[in-house]
Amino acid sequence: MTELTVKAYAKINLTLEILRRLPSGYHEIKSVMQQTGLCDDITITEAHAGITIESASSNVPRNARNSVWKAAALLKERSGADYGVKFKLVKRIPVGGGMGGGSADAAATLVGLNQFWQLGLSQTELFEISQEIGMDVAFCIVGGTALATGRGEIVQPLPPPPKLPLVIVNPGVFVSTRTAYEGLKADELTFTDKSAQMIDAIRRRDFDGIVASLHNDFESTVLDEYPVIGAARRDLVEAGAEAALLSGSGASVFGIARSATQARAIAEALKPRYPFVYATHTVGKE
Ligand code: ATP
Numbered sequence: 001m002t003e004l005t006v007k008a009y010a011k012i013n014l015t016l017e018i019l020r021r022l023p024s025g026y027h028e029i030k031s032v033m034q035q036t037g038l039c040d041d042i043t044i045t046e047a048h049a050g051i052t053i054e055s056a057s058s059n060v061p062r063n064a065r066n067s068v069w070k071a072a073a074l075l076k077e078r079s080g081a082d083y084g085v086k087f088k089l090v091k092r093i094p095v096g097g098g099m100g101g102g103s104a105d106a107a108a109t110l111v112g113l114n115q116f117w118q119l120g121l122s123q124t125e126l127f128e129i130s131q132e133i134g135m136d137v138a139f140c141i142v143g144g145t146a147l148a149t150g151r152g153e154i155v156q157p158l159p160p161p162p163k164l165p166l167v168i169v170n171p172g173v174f175v176s177t178r179t180a181y182e183g184l185k186a187d188e189l190t191f192t193d194k195s196a197q198m199i200d201a202i203r204r205r206d207f208d209g210i211v212a213s214l215h216n217d218f219e220s221t222v223l224d225e226y227p228v229i230g231a232a233r234r235d236l237v238e239a240g241a242e243a244a245l246l247s248g249s250g251a252s253v254f255g256i257a258r259s260a261t262q263a264r265a266i267a268e269a270l271k272p273r274y275p276f277v278y279a280t281h282t283v284g285k286e
Pocket of ligand 1: 059065066068094096097100101105106249250
């Protein structure tokens with residue numbers, strides 16, 4: 001194999017509940033995570049030596065700070081593989097948008113390189129490596145729909161919900177995940193276990209139940225601080241979405257539509273108003 005292209009799918013959080021701040025500074029969370037059809041493409045090719053990254057996107061690093069690089073370097077270290085590799089990264093997932101683009105790229109790199117270099121590492125071994133990159137990478141390796149608990153690294157696969165048409169809007173502001181956590185008063189949040197309700201609705205394949213269980217604890221602080229994100233969320237509903245929600249700590253919001261046709265119409269209505277608007281749908285494991 002001299003070339004392999006893998007897809008890295010963006011996630012949304014159908015629920016995101018923050019249970020408490022841990023002594024380590026991390027937060028304990030409960031989140032139903034869902035992959036979407038919005039994806040980056042990563043093309044892996046052989047190279048003489050070292051790791052190089054090419055990307056037309058100016059807002060991702062092309063050095064050891066890129067999650068693709070980190071994944072490749074860790075995999076080389078762990079497996080003793082001494083190959084050079086070149087990555088071509090086509091970024092579509094908004095950077096710093098609460099859709100886990102960096103984590104998705106790292107996961108796709110781990111899975112893709114394991115195949116490309118024929119390393120034969122198990123999923124458990126890939127999970128272990130993923131923890132050195134970020135908590136959400138584990139979910140991206142599992143894919144589809146899953147419940148993430150602990151710091152986000154304990155991932156239990158769930159059955160897929162009915163295919164949900166989505167419209168993703170990024171209003172072009174940058175929300176730092178760290179600052180969003182700092183702004184939260186984690187110990188004052190009331191835990192209502194919306195995730196358990198969401199899982200029930202998913203198992204029943206109940207569209208209205210899914211819509212009624214959407215919840216993100218970051219909304220209370222992030223929407224206050226960034227009115228443009230609240231406006232995007234409102235605009236999605238006014239344009240016809242059944243409901244809309246912040247993804248992760250933002251700045252992306254997503255709306256759920258009744259049909260793909262409606263999702264496309266909502267996207268067309270909002271495109272003139274926001275820098276990034278994308279109609280897609282939920283996707284299952286590949
Ligand atoms: P999360 O929802 O997991 O908090 P996010 O979607 O908000 O993540 P990312 O797009 O993953 O944020 O990027 C966050 C930071 O990571 C940015 O500062 C970016 O420069 C850096 N980064 C490193 N590698 C990548 C990559 N491959 N893709 C996107 N961002 C990357």
